Amino acid sequence: MTGAQRIIPCSDAVRQLWDYLDQAVSPEEATRIEGHLAFCRKCCGELEFAKELQAFLRSNEVEEIPPDVKEHLERLLREL
Amino acid sequence: MADIPQSPASKVAFEALAREQIPRLYSLARRLTDTGAEDLVQECLLRAYRSFDTLAEPEAGGAWLQSIMVNAFRDRLRKESRAVKEVAVEDVDDFSLYRTIAEEDPFPYSDTLHVDFLRAFGKEDVRAVLMRLPDIYRAPLVLRYMEGFATKEIARLLDAPLGTILARLHRGRKLFEREMWTYAEENGLLSQEATR
Numbered sequence: 358m359t360g361a362q363r364i365i366p367c368s369d370a371v372r373q374l375w376d377y378l379d380q381a382v383s384p385e386e387a388t389r390i391e392g393h394l395a396f397c398r399k400c401c402g403e404l405e406f407a408k409e410l411q412a413f414l415r416s417n418e419v420e421e422i423p424p425d426v427k428e429h430l431e432r433l434l435r436e437l
Numbered sequence: 438m439a440d441i442p443q444s445p446a447s448k449v450a451f452e453a454l455a456r457e458q459i460p461r462l463y464s465l466a467r468r469l470t471d472t473g474a475e476d477l478v479q480e481c482l483l484r485a486y487r488s489f490d491t492l493a494e495p496e497a498g499g500a501w502l503q504s505i506m507v508n509a510f511r512d513r514l515r516k517e518s519r520a521v522k523e524v525a526v527e528d529v530d531d532f533s534l535y536r537t538i539a540e541e542d543p544f545p546y547s548d549t550l551h552v553d554f555l556r557a558f559g560k561e562d563v564r565a566v567l568m569r570l571p572d573i574y575r576a577p578l579v580l581r582y583m584e585g586f587a588t589k590e591i592a593r594l595l596d597a598p599l600g601t602i603l604a605r606l607h608r609g610r611k612l613f614e615r616e617m618w619t620y621a622e623e624n625g626l627l628s629q630e631a632t633r
Contacts, residue, residue, distance in 0.1 A: 379581075381603065406551050411582060414563075414582040417560060422463040430463075430479065437443075
């Protein structure tokens, strides 16, 4: 069995899931993670949740600016 | 007010860009810092005005202003000389929010347990959780996962080695997950009513 085919434990797979989603792991690491996910249903759940959490953070609404703060900053621009 | 006067045309162009970007800059500032978001936007605008002539591509003005804001934020942290306290990875590495939600099963009648957990968090709840994180972990997390910056760009803006940023992102994610659970427990989000 080569290094790329070695089955990694759940702890290693879970630790790298976000980096895997970010494509921030090496091709060899990606292969090992995918090898683990192919047989581990629990870690597939972790992967799906990581995707949901990333989407949740991306979709978090922008903070609305209070009118008085907006007015103050726009006045600053006018006075430049 | 700013010490390098721009030509009237530049001033008009800058004002138009800045006015358009103020809401986005304020939102970023509120995610980066617990207090002083308005001051951070102001500092960003003054810095940007002084160097507006260096903006080569006007269509990149929004990203340019965001970069200046992150620089201002980084300088503020340095000025305040806040002690950088790294969290030992072993303190958070074993925590899994996915597993905790599954094991604790806060919404027993739910078929979409994990999604319901996330839905219980409003905008202010997310900000409150972010503010529980030390600055050094919060900033990379916000820039990467809420603002969409690439990790190399974050390393450049925060003037830290890429490896340091990757390690802080890893710990920051773990801390964020742990604090989400703690916050949910402390603020009554773990009830069926919270998800309705």
